[in-house]
Amino acid sequence: MQKYFGARICELLPRINTDIFIPSIQRPYVWEPEQIVKLFDSLMRGYPINTFMLWELTPDHFGDWDIYRFVNNFKHGDIHNDPAVLPPEKAATLVLDGQQRLTSLLIGLKGSYTVRNGARGKGAGWINKILLMNLLDSPDDDEEDTDGLKVRELYYSFKFVASDRLPKNDTTALWFPVSKIIQITDRDQLAAAIDRLLLLNPDLDGNRQTNLRKNLHRLWQVVHEEQTLAYYLEREQSYDKVLDIFIRANDGGTKLSKSDLLMSMITLRWDQFNARSETESITYAMRKKLDQENAFDRDYLLRSGLFFNDLDFAFQLRNFTPRNIAIIENTWQRVKRALLMATDLFAQFGIKGGALTGVNAVMLIACYLYKVNAGRPEADWTVPDGDERRIRRWITSVLFHGVLSGAANVTMEFYRRCLNEHLKLQAYFPVEELSTRMTTRGRDMTYDETAVGRFVAQEMKHRVAPLCLNLLYDREDWSIKDWQVVQVIPSFRLLEDRLRLQGVQPEEIGVYQSWGARLANQMILTDDEARDYYSMDLEDWVATRTAEFWQKHCLPNDPALYEEFNFLEFVQARKRLIAQRLDVVLKDSARVPEAGETIRADLAEAALLGADA
Template identity: 25%
Template sequence: MYSKLIDYKKNKQMSNELEKALTIKAAIDHIDHGDYLLPSIQRRFVWSTRQIEFLFDSIMQGYPINTFMFWSVTDQNIKSQFRFYDFLKKYVEYRGGNNEERATIGYKDFYAIIDGQQRLNSLYMGLKGSYAFKQYVYRKKNYHEDEKNYPSRKLYLDLLNPLDNDEDKKVYDFRFLIHNNDQRENENKIKQVEGATGNDVEVLCHWFEVGKILGFTKLADVVKYLTDEKLDVSGFPGETLIKLYSLINDKPLINYYLEKEQDFDKILYEFIRTNSGGTKLSFADLLMSIISASWDQEYSSKGAREEIDSVIREIREFGFEVDQDFILKTSLVLVSGDIRFVLNNFGANTINKIKINWGRITNCIKSAFELAKSLSFNNYSLRAKNAVIPVIYYLYLNNLESQINKENKHNENKELIRKYLHIILLNKLFSGSTDGFLLRLKKIITENVSGAFPLSFIKEGFKGSNKNFHIDDERISTILRTTYDNMDSFYVLSLLFPKFNFEFKNPNIDHLHPIQAFASYNYENCTELNIDYCNEYKNSVLNLTILSEEQNKSKNKSALKGWIEQQEKFNAGIREQLLIPQNVDLSFNQFGNFIQQREVLLTNRIKEIVEGN
């Protein structure tokens, strides 16, 4: 396919004449009638409510919304061989922008949108659709995936107030509001705006549901609405609503080129070219488009997009979050000698290998994350997801995807993989550029494919490099001095506390000796403590732990000794659970000894994690 795309650079024959422009209302009607569809090469709908609001403001201010490109699909072979999707009509944040597939075998002729999907779908969303995102509640931790927590919102326009001194130069106050909440706002007829002095002030407002403009068939309907609502026909309300009516219903604003050739490869090339400027596709999106264009039904009844979404959802069930980029990168590592995200690497041969081996690829990916979960990793501790790719590759080479997670089997492999993951994560070996590192790991695994997971060969292969797999006491000492305000502290603690239930308990990082104690303690009257020593260690991992939210509330600012003694009355193993030395005095004036003893305990703990001793 890629060679064909290159040929089109020389032989591209695309009409450079615009078709007769359409009104926005006409385009919306075409979407409703199924006349406009999206080809599989298109990415999902990704615009935010803010971008949609900005688009409508731009239209009202008379800015052009740029040219679209449509493809007239008439060939029955195109309709039967490739996938097409309906526009997204209701966006729900926790579901993502997943469009429904439209069965086009034997379907009527239609236009496929090659350039302008985000704009056209945004116009639909503002006029006839809805947008549901999280209803933020202060201090709320869990949001159920339902209408209450993710309420549907429609686009509204305040007909009373232009925006003054908006930093984005917006003039019209378009907002996505919870459906029917506008009635409550209309009754109050007030909203908060920033006053001239910078303080919030209340002003009268009138929220008009923007989609209702499609129901007005003539200008007299607009005037009647304004009159009925007692709004000034000759002032800002009348001027604004009449302008909105004209721009949506009467003025032909949708300018487009029309491609008529029935050649999907050429369309793909034109799609790549039209998306090379402005807000660019991510390279993974571009690669996804190429794969989608080649993903026929020979190996799967689903399209490439649906296949990858399915894998991501299944991995999420194990408690890990990965994305499209991760799946594509892993696929390249498994089937290609060159793993870079470049167009040449996604030619027909590579894509065909991915399709043929898709079942095994996805099973290996899922098995690797199931294994990681069984080894007590979670989404927090396994923050460098690329660390799992060599494990996936090892499973793939050895056909172990269906065996590795069986109880009491492959125990040696499991232990070696556990050590590998801990070393690679503690040493942060996947920071920075990763392609070269992945290739070296792949080479070592390939050369030592027979036998157990080749951790010893990996260690030897990277000895003396900047990706060293060795963890000595000096490195452990540095790890344990990670501070509370460093994002790495949570990661280090999540490795030290692998049995903490991150999925169902809200993890809180807390100081064992409370930070307030250091502010109030009279160091001059105690020879055991030194201010510099306390400042060095009070915020380090050596004085930190992970508590559940309930534990953290019970501890609050309590002195460590008193809190532990209280906890031990009903939980004799509390010290062991929190990795607190058993026989150390927990009085605050013994802080120095506490730190020294806990460093010994945590150092041994990390060595156990890394070496399994």
């Protein structure tokens, strides 16, 4: 029985989302626009683009599989495919290998690719792009190297352009929307289209007119005339055989990650949940809430299922036995609940975006929430009293000290073992045990002279700076933006001319200015406090501060230190105060509340002692 076939693009493309679909064992679409451009360039050059692998699924097996539609209007980073509605009277064809290439053809010839505009803040948005081809650019124009071979990677001029801002045509570039080639179904229509383009562009010289004819004719040939697509069609309905074909087709290179192969196994074995939609929904929720574009992928979610259930969580095929897959499925709702609770905590702590320097930190806290709430209905899950502060201080210190860098799996296993031992006797987050044991095994979490020096010297543009401010200011909820970071000594007072007048040596001016942008010179003020600060001269502002204010911000209460000439002495004084505060951060967090007592930091007293000193 014949299993290998050839097809023209114009024949196969209309079948997509009509009788050709995607099985749930496939990963989402991941190609970048540059890869689509290379695909079309390869087709135009007559290069093979590898064989597609298709599986014909009979209607009596439709209910056994989750089947999805191809996406033709793709949004970068999206992991969602809509479920397919299959006609019950005929077989469907599922793509086992080639989804990325087929989707790319669909996007280029019938759809669009939406990307971020690169702006931040209020100007952030998306740009919808379509594929264009410059019909005037000849693939034969470039210079050749000494061997007579062309030196450029792309021969034909394809590019994605914003659909609402198409480039203007001139005598050097005539940009043709590639999707229009689908509408030209025969050679007579092709000739008419070429004549119309020449009529609309009368200033083209002879060479450009020739390029236009050749390029459009070649594009039409690729889509309508040549059998550029080759595919293998499997008709057997055996799940095991199909999975074996899928894994063998995709396990030989970098086409699929290990998580995609493992997800295919899980998809076939889970009965209670749709593994693909479950992982997609939680991935989207965690990425959005914690401002992460590529984190929290399938690898992460599957490892969490192993980690929470005290299984070997190394991402190896050997760990995904049928038994372990069943354990993950049976506990999936609780795993998901713990991950989302931890995500909410990190968002509340303000540890997101660049400040989340290690996403495994979320898994650590989710594991604790999973274990401390064991045996309770999910609706009753909660963060134990006092734990939010303990968790926030500890995990912020973990990220600041880089505890999860290097051999992270070893550190995480150490954490899990410590957690299990502690939770046999107590139901609160074990800051003291974790901090002490981490330090003992070489993951130093103490705030010694070196650590404090690194802390106060953080430049505010560095991703660790928000973590430092989080530790310095004991705020419970950072998600409400009613505060702002303000320089204690404003930058205009550290300008070169002003410092020279103050008597600062020329060789020290750069040092003064450098410290002006570091954490030692930053404070967090409420909006009202900031308005008060900006409305007064610095000297008047200093003179009207209270002892409580100095304590809260770890600021020295000596007015002389706020003079520009004494700025480095101000930095040293504040460093000492910050050191005293950091010294008690984890110690205070480790203290366990007695019945009816609410844990709170006595940091103000420590700061006051330092200020008086």
